[in-house]
Amino acid sequence: MKINVGISVLMGFLIGIITCYFFGRKTILKKYIQLLEQANVQAKKIIRNAEKEGENLKKKKVLQAKEKFIELKSKHDKNIYFREKNIIDIENRTKEKESKLSKEIEFYLKSNNLLEIKMHDYEKKYKILQNKEEEFKNMHKKQVKLLEKISNYSSEIAKNELIKLLKNEAKIKVKSYIRNIIEESQLTAKMKAKKIVIQAIQRIGAEQSAENAVSIFNIESDDVKGRIIGKEGRNIRALERATGVDIIVDDTPESILLSCFNPVRREIARISLQKLVVDGRIHPAKIEEIVLKTEQKIEEEIIEIGKKNLIDLGINGVHPELIKMIGRMKYRSSYGQNLLQHSREVSHLSGILASELGLNVKLAKRAGLLHDIGKIPETESELPHAILGMQWAEKYGENIDICNAIGSHHDEIEMKTLISPIVQISDSISGSRPGVRKNYFESYSKRLKNLEDIAISFEGVNKAFAIQAGRELRVLVKSDKIDDKKAFQLSCDITEKIKNEITYPGQIKVTVIRETRAVQIAK
Known part of the structure; x- marks a missing residue:
């Protein structure tokens, strides 16, 4: 029995050794393969770096050869210039000597019969001069060939290369000069355009503000x-x-x-x-x-207005909060266009287009009516109104297709259904009619809203109202938190923040109102 146990232990030990051997061998092989792959990658990187260095070295050598050729050529041209000058001087001196010789020949002809001898000497000298001129030309040719051999360029190719280089440099300089002129002109044009727009706003701003922000009580x-x-x-x-x-x-x-x-x-x-x-x-x-x-x-009327418009358009099952938002559209404007009227037009147009295309008409009308609900909030949001409206629609359980149509009608997100482009087209049709929108009122109302938001951001402020077309800001504070001294300091702080954060024409008067009331009820 003990022998069997010993054999079993020995067999297990041998099997473990064999398993460890094979397992270790596999691990070593894997590491070896990984090392080979890393070595291949490094070798490829080294080869690529070597190729890049070789190309850069080749380019440097070519440039050096070109520069050397240009340098030698300039020296050679100088040498040629000086030699040509010397030849001209020699020719001038030769002509002078010829004139002297001719005079001497005439003299000797008259004196004796040595004309033939003198003529023979003259021809010898003339031949010597011609030989020297030919030697000079041959020397010039040899120097040119030597330069061509050094630079591996012929004289014609070198001239063409030099001309190309000069042309490219000239083109680069000309393009840079033209670009600077264009940028300067664009900057000047933008500044002039802004100045024209500002002048136009100053001329018509008061009239349009009164038209959009004033009611008459008879x-x-x-x-x-x-x-x-x-x-x-x-x-x-x-x-x-x-x-x-x-x-x-x-x-x-x-x-x-x-x-x-x-x-x-x-x-x-x-x-x-x-x-x-x-x-x-x-x-x-x-x-x-x-x-x-x-x-x-007014709150009750807002709900009734929302319900009435839903009944007129044949839409049902809308969340109560969305009904309130639809009613509030009556008291909102988008670029001077009444928001509720605009949304009703988009709803009707979406229904007509969906009917022509054989799509769900009720779904299209519902999406068209709700597409601008993101413009309703009292507080300013950092999100685009399309994304904000989509989030509200999702929150109050609207269909996925309607949410996508609301969020994508200004291309903030991708359109995923056929209802989305229909709502976008209907919105463009309703908003692009001549005279229907006034873009300047939107920026004007936004500026007034920003004024109120700045005041409300301070601690202890209860309410804030921008009046006098934005020239005055009235701030109502909580009397238990703000005393008279703090009220004065608060007006200074609000004024400073307005100066730093808002651009406005003229001046803005900030009035901080603190009121204390003592109320008792007699029973």
Whole structure:
């Protein structure tokens, strides 16, 4: 029994050794293969680097040879110039000597018969001169051939290469010069265009702001104006503070102007004024009560408007929050175009196009109505309105195709259904009709909204209203958190932040209002 156990242990030991051997061998082979692959990769890198270095060296040698050739050529040209000059001098001296010789020959002819001897000497000298000239030409040719041999370029090729180099350098300089001129002209053109646009805004900004941000409240007689203003202006101040609307009471007969970039606030102020005039009791406490009731009534009307438009378009099953957003579209504008009217047009057009293409008409109309709900929020969002609207539609359980159509109607995301391009086309058709949109009002209202947001960002601020077409900012603070000294400091801080963050024409007046009330109820 013990022998069997010993044999079993021995066999297990041998098997373990054999297994470890094969396992170790495989591991070594894998490592060897990995090392071979790494060596191959490094060898390839070395070969590539060597090839690159060889090419760079070759280019350097070619450039050096060209430079050497140009240097030798310039020296050779100088030598030729000086030799030609010497030849010209020799020719001039030879001519002088010839004239002297001719005179001497004539003299000797007259004196004796040595003409033939002199002529023979003259011909010898002339031949010597010709031989020297031929030697000079041969020497010049040898030097040119030597230079061509050194540089591996013929004289014609070298000339052409030199001309090409000069042309390329000239082209590069000309292109750079032209580019600088074009950039300078574009910069100048942009500056001039901005100046023209600013001048146009200054000329027509006030007129368009009044057209889009002012409502007229008609009254029966001018006696009502005094009651609305109240003693020392307390009624009109209370009304402006409660509604955030600038109320302008001037010499215009039987009318009061309500100025505010937010249409909902203007409507609340108009209805509140109407109720106060009918009631006859106009004082700060009654004003606050009427404004609060009017705000509640407007909220109810917003829901009714949303439901009515859904019934008109044959759309059902919409979340209550989306119904409120549809109703609020009545009091919003997009580039001067009423947002609800625009959304209804897009809904009708989307339904017609979907019907012609044989698609789901109800789905298209629903997407068209909801495509701009991202423009509804009171607070400013960093997201584009299409993406924000898509997120809200997803939150309130809308169809995936509708969410995609909302998010992609300005190409912020990819279109995945046929409903998406239909909504985009319908939006373009509705917004591109001549005279339907006024782009400048959108930037104007955004600037006023930014003013209010800056004030609200400070701690202790309760409400903020931008009035007087953005020339005044009224800030209502919490009296328990802001005292009189802090109120003054807050106005300075708000003014400084406006200067740093907003670009505006003229000046902006910042008014911080702190009010303390003591209220008790007798029972």
